[in-house]
Amino acid sequence: MAAAETIHVDGVWQAAASGAQREVLDPADAKTLAVVAEGGVEDTDAAIAAARRAFDQGPWPGTPVAERAALLRRVADLLQRDRETIALIESRDTGKTLEEGRVDVDDVTNAFRYFADLVAGESAGRVVDAGTPEVHSVVVHEPVGVCAMITPWNYPLLQASWKVAPALAAGNTFVIKPSEVTPLSTVHLVKLLAEAGLPTGVANVVTGAGDPVGARLSEHPDVDLVSFTGGLVSGTKVAQAAAPTVKKVALELGGKNPNVVFADACATADGFDTAVDQALNAAFIHSGQVCSAGARLIIEESVRERFVAELARRAEKIKLGRGTEDGVECGPLVSAQQLDKTEAFVASALEEGALLRCGGKQPESNEVRPATGYFYLPTVLDQCHREMRVVREETFGPILTVESFQTEDEAVTLANDTEYGLAGAVWSADTARARRVAARLRHGTVWINDYHPYLPQAEWGGFGKSGVGRELGPAGLDEYRETKHVYENLRPSPVRWFAG
Ligand SMILES: NC(=O)c1ccc[n+]([C@@H]2O[C@H](COP(=O)([O-])OP(=O)(O)OC[C@H]3O[C@@H](n4cnc5c(N)ncnc54)[C@H](O)[C@@H]3O)[C@@H](O)[C@H]2O)c1
Ligand SMILES: C[N+](C)(C)CC=O
DSSP states (O other): OOTTOOEEETTEEEOOTTOOEEEEEETTTTEEEEEEEOBOHHHHHHHHHHHHHHHHHSSGGGSOHHHHHHHHHHHHHHHHHTHHHHHHHHHHHHOOOHHHHHHHHHHHHHHHHHHHHHHHTSOSOEEEOOSSTTEEEEEEEEEOOEEEEEOOSSSHHHHHHHHHHHHHHHTOEEEEEOOSSSOHHHHHHHHHHHHTTOOTTSEEEOOBOIIIIIHHHHHOTTOOEEEEESOHHHHHHHHHHHGGGTOEEEEEOOOOOEEEEOGGGGSSHHHHHHHHHHHHHHHHGGGGOOTTOOOEEEEEHHHHHHHHHHHHHHHHTOOBSOTTSTTOOBOOOSOHHHHHHHHHHHHHHHHTTOEEEEOOSOOOOTTTSOTTOOOOOOEEEESOOTTSHHHHSOOOSSEEEEEEESSHHHHHHHHHOSSOOSEEEEEOSOHHHHHHHHHHOOSSEEEESOOSOOOTTSOBOOSGGGEESOBSHHHHHHTTEEEEEEEEESSOOOOOOSOO
């Protein structure tokens, strides 16, 4: 496979039909990391046609479930074999630390193993009691068909695996379009699928821009389902483009996620230490470029000053640098665009009256800011309120805003005061209160006394404008299946509805 042959159609790695290429940049120094094919409509149509043929005429949809599960387990083994290679690709492409890259590979592996076990453990269908022994009635699941998958740059392989693993488990074929910013690990995954023995044409990849590649996938009549993970603006366009063909649409969009801390969680030294540490983890892991980032700290007023002072002290000590270097805790932002966006959010927050507690600029030291890398200091903005743009919109950068409350009702109102509804957390030493608040939060995932864990067995997705549908868990498999009722009359006879 030559450098720019990153389009995979019908088992063949190839360059873009137009010959166009794109440079993928290393966000730590803005230098070229790789050159990939810049696919267009022609490449996308060819990939869809291959996936269509593989679904309509190929063996995969009819492959016994046990064999599909076995293939998924082989992919999991290959992912673990290549763990260091993939972690390095992911770290250099996204800027995240090598250790975060390793965790991603393990989570991806677990997703493949989970969906293998899930389908392998299912019964072939659900027998329905039709009320008479003369009828055999059964509800079965079948693959949806050709799936289009569009993924973001922050967790390229992880978000791909939450689509690819259930889609294959269910017997679908697919075309995947990774983010043009970070396409490299998806290309590697598709190579592993071939190595594991997936039939030709089942897995196709087109590297290229959202428009035209993602747009074409969304509108194409031969695509039966489009599963998108990314921002609200692009997700809305995908839904609009998909509507005329009434294909299934799954959207995993952004969040503006509250991290609610009650004073009782901070009553002991250990409790205080844990809540501060986890607030840092919530907001700044992967430089805040996480859909579920706890970017809004909503804290009980009585502990606000002590909590925020300690938080800012620790945030200032976060070690920035190239994600592959030992000891580095936060890498750069992924692109110049993300850096510009972060700077603009901080500037608008300060204009609107926020109090800067730390950060608020790029690091000055060359040691942590090599050449033109896209680094930005972890930033804490105190005295924020709901009218501020930085509180309402997803910043997707290393910015933590602080709001405070006096009562439980006020905490819940603030936490739900967002058009999104992806994730959030509540910290309290009072179990009854923590559960009461969790029950009132309008978010797809709620953590009590924790932040960020997700499990392949548990559905992931959002309320409100955080999306439509769920990934992971049994519902994450059902996204990729049609449900069919087969009603078999064992003693057919005339119904005589018509006399003649
Ligand atoms: N809910 C989740 O699980 C989850 C997970 C990760 C990221 N995200 C969200 O993703 C966003 C960050 O990722 P991003 O900046 O890559 O998002 P993005 O919306 O800019 O891009 C996502 C993908 O959509 C493609 N795209 C862009 N325009 C398109 C169009 N018109 N038609 C079809 N596809 C198009 C892009 O090329 C990319 O592959 C954040 O909002 C984040 O919250 C959500
Ligand atoms: C879904 N998650 C948390 C892995 C990545 C979100 O950006």
